Amino acid sequence: MNYRHGFHAGNFADVFKHALLVRLLAHFLRKETPFRVIDTHAGEGAYDLGADEAERTGEWREGVGRLADLSGADAAALALLAPYLEALGPFIEGRPRLYPGSPLLAQGLLRENDRAIFCELREDAYAALRRRFARDKRIKAIHLDGYTGAGAFVPPGERRGLVLIDPPFERADEYAAMFSAFQTAYRKWPTGVYALWHPIKNAKQTREFYQAFQRGGVARALRLELCVGGDALKLNRAGLVVVNPPFGFEAEARTLLTFLVERLAQGGGAELVVDPLTAERDPAREPGPEAT
Numbered sequence: 001m002n003y004r005h006g007f008h009a010g011n012f013a014d015v016f017k018h019a020l021l022v023r024l025l026a027h028f029l030r031k032e033t034p035f036r037v038i039d040t041h042a043g044e045g046a047y048d049l050g051a052d053e054a055e056r057t058g059e060w061r062e063g064v065g066r067l068a069d070l071s072g073a074d075a076a077a078l079a080l081l082a083p084y085l086e087a088l089g090p091f092i093e094g095r096p097r098l099y100p101g102s103p104l105l106a107q108g109l110l111r112e113n114d115r116a117i118f119c120e121l122r123e124d125a126y127a128a129l130r131r132r133f134a135r136d137k138r139i140k141a142i143h144l145d146g147y148t149g150a151g152a153f154v155p156p157g158e159r160r161g162l163v164l165i166d167p168p169f170e171r172a173d174e175y176a177a178m179f180s181a182f183q184t185a186y187r188k189w190p191t192g193v194y195a196l197w198h199p200i201k202n203a204k205q206t207r208e209f210y211q212a213f214q215r216g217g218v219a220r221a222l223r224l225e226l227c228v229g230g231d232a233l234k235l236n237r238a239g240l241v242v243v244n245p246p247f248g249f250e251a252e253a254r255t256l257l258t259f260l261v262e263r264l265a266q267g268g269g270a271e272l273v274v275d276p277l278t279a280e281r282d283p284a285r286e287p288g289p290e291a292t
Contacts, residue, residue: 005125005168009047010060010099012264013238015067016226017166017197018105019256020240022084024162024195025109027246034113036161037106038153040146040181041168042118044128045103049095060095062228066263068094077259080252083109102164103129103139110138115158117142119149147177151184154192166197175209183216186243190219194243199235200225206239213241213277220244221277224253226260230267241277250274 008014028035047053049060068091070078078085087108088096100108103118110116116139120126123143130141142149150165163185165178175198182194200206213221222245227237242249257272264270 005043005047005101007053007057008059009054009101010049010064010095012059012063012226012228012260012266013197013199013235014099015063015264016238016257016260017240018100018102019081019084019260020224020242020253021102021164021195022087022105022109023080023249023252023256024193024242024246025106026083027249028114028160028162029109029111031160033160034111034115034158036114036153036156036158037110037116038149038156038161038163039102039106039116039118040150040163040165042103042120042125042129042141042146043101044120044125045101045118045132047099047101048097049099050097054099060099062266063264064088064096064099065094067091073263074255074259076255080256081259102166103133107133107136107139112138114138115156116140117149117153119144119146121145147181150181151188154185154189156189162193162195164195164197166195169199175205179209179212179216182243186218192244193246194241196241196243198239198241200227200237200239201235210241210277213243218243218278222250222253223273223275223277224257225271225273226257226264227269227271228261228264228266229270230265232269236266236269239273 054060087100087105106116118129118141120129126143133139133141165182167174167178222242224240230236254274261270261272
């Protein structure tokens with residue numbers, strides 16, 4: 001495994017993924033009962049945007065860098081972004097000093113009785129992850145293949161929670177491996193909330209990935225995509241499949257992505273997708289036991 005997220009930290013795909021992740025976690029805070037976060041590919045937990053890796057690509061400039069000045073931004077979108085913006089902290093020279101990965105974002109929203117498990121396989125990333133969260137008794141950093149972790153730690157004792165599956169997409173069979181890991185976990189814990197992030201580079205692979213949910217007995221899933229347009233030769237579209245989305249999350253996602261598609265656009269063709277992925281959908285349906 002050679003993937004190093006430091007080169008890509010804070011890019012448009014991170015902003016897309018993390019802004020939505022924070023909204024999912026915010027829904028769990030609406031009830032006093034505890035919840036658990038399981039992050040299957042946690043990485044280092046946070047990234048220095050002043051480091052050589054981030055400076056060499058500069059991808060953050062077209063991502064989180066676009067959030068440095070939010071004067072005149074839509075008030076409803078800003079209200080939804082507020083917990084994410086708070087986690088970013090103050091911007092210095094157009095960027096946050098430290099970009100929070102999903103583990104750091106999750107930590108910031110955990111309460112005293114909430115828990116998290118962060119899995120990471122790459123040795124150096126795991127070492128950094130373990131150091132970062134060593135003093136937080138609510139969190140366990142585990143040196144483990146995240147696909148194994150997805151099924152190994154469900155259902156959690158808290159009975160409520162979120163599984164984030166966010167692999168590096170180095171493998172040729174990554175889509176199949178990700179869906180297989182999800183399906184194993186889903187069979188054990190069908191009421192959990194799942195978020196599966198993926199880059200969108202190949203239309204055929206993406207279509208087959210979506211069809212797997214439709215054919216795999218998944219009752220409720222939401223397809224979210226953000227395309228920033230511009231150069232089609234580089235990654236300009238990312239997606240998130242949310243299984244068992246909390247009540248009201250779909251509307252929040254539409255508001256957020258409407259803002260982000262305008263703010264992060266890099267050229268023509270920028271667009272958003274917010275669409276049910278499975279046939280079973282009732283907008284008036286009350287949330288299930290795990291949703292909030």
